[in-house]
Amino acid sequence: MNDDDNDGNEFVAEEVSGIVNRTVETVIGDSTYQSDKANEWAHTVSQQCLDALMGSQRTYKYIVSCVIMEKSSAGLHTSNCCYWNDVTDGTTTVKWENASMHCVVTVFGLAI
Numbered sequence: 001m002n003d004d005d006n007d008g009n010e011f012v013a014e015e016v017s018g019i020v021n022r023t024v025e026t027v028i029g030d031s032t033y034q035s036d037k038a039n040e041w042a043h044t045v046s047q048q049c050l051d052a053l054m055g056s057q058r059t060y061k062y063i064v065s066c067v068i069m070e071k072s073s074a075g076l077h078t079s080n081c082c083y084w085n086d087v088t089d090g091t092t093t094v095k096w097e098n099a100s101m102h103c104v105v106t107v108f109g110l111a112i
Contacts, residue, residue, distance in 0.1 A: 011090030
């Protein structure tokens with residue numbers, strides 16, 4: 001497959017990262033971490049990112065994962081592995097934080 005075969009429908013990590021950053025800022029912003037709201041925030045961030053990506057009119061299947069963690073001295077390590085078409089498919093991970101929490105959002109885009 002050459003670059004002409006994807007018709008400009010490649011996964012653009014910078015574009016996806018922008019959507020994720022805007023969404024996290026809107027949903028969480030300067031909020032203080034609250035364990036009883038973390039699940040709701042994670043769901044809302046994931047859903048709103050997915051909605052925005054679907055509105056981009058690209059022919060992709062998307063997977064959005066969101067992890068929210070209170071800031072502490074504990075470590076957090078994540079890893080993902082995929083087998084796909086390196087020309088059209090892609091992934092990006094956005095690490096966001098405010099004064100009281102970390103948010104890690106990973107988006108996978110798989111061309112249809």
